[in-house]
Amino acid sequence: MRVAIAGAGAVGRSIARELVENKHQVMLIERDLGQIDPAAVEEAEWVHADACELTTLEDAGIESCDVVIAATGDDKVNLVVSLLAKTEFAVRRVVARVNDPRNEWLFGENWGVDVSVSTPRLLAALVEEAVAVGDLVRLLTLRQGQANLVEVTLPTHTPLAGRPVRDLALPPDSALVTILRGGRVIVPQADDALEPGDELLFVATAAVEEEIRAAVVDAARG
Incomplete structure (x- = not known):
């Protein structure tokens, strides 16, 4: 995969190193x-x-x-780069860094993103995820803000313990994609039993997050 990165500061370089280690072709553009x-x-092209x-x-x-x-x-620069990449060159995948969370609403389809x-939002989500047992935590926004x-x-004492995945009454536009259990990553099957301490990862639209909360969080609390 060929990837262009606009910005060769600490963030851009770190991304470039990771991609190069994974055998991708990387070009760093820096003014x-x-x-x-x-x-x-x-290994990168500068x-x-x-x-x-x-x-x-x-x-x-x-x-x-490809990306x-x-x-x-600079959020303004990132928006301009994203718009040009998408509208002028039809790049299949455009990823943009948000420096100021107040600008996050701009980083969507209209600007080619x-x-x-958002690093501040991601860090906040990781803190929440580390301490918020039995509550719904948004970790990441996906695909032009259409899904999260x-x-x-699941808390230690949960009525969901031992119940199969099929018992989760999930709303449309949502899916349980992974269960993290100890050091294991489990692709959930309908008959798999839930256990206390399970980390359930869902992909869902923002509109149905409250329904997931009702189906999972409220049920987990009994």
Whole structure:
């Protein structure tokens, strides 16, 4: 997979290293000459240019990329890069970093963003997930804000213990995709029994999250 990353700061470089280690082709685009350091990610292609300029993206061959990641520290830049990548070059997947949670509402289909990642929101969600047993926690927004990844950890004493997955009365537009149990990742089957401490991961639209809360959280509390 060929991936272009706009922004070669600490975040962009970290993403590039992970992708390179996973055998992907990576191109880093950075306008600040002081951030250009090919030795930091030797396997990546480095481009000194402004990713907000159409000619820069053309010269870099963005149209051949499977994914563009807008990872700068400036939300305005990330929005412009995302819009150009999607509308001018029809990049299949555009991922954008949200620096200020107040701007999160902008990072959607209208600006060419397929997936937005808000570091402050993600950190807050991880804190909630670590301490909120028996409650619904939104971990991540997926696919242009149309669905979310939400989590419920079943408490120690739950009426759901021993009951099969098929007993969960989930609403439409939702699915239980994974059960995390100890060190195991379980693909849930209808007859699998639930256990205290299970982490249930659901993909669901925001509109049905309250119904999931009623079906799982309230039932888990008895």
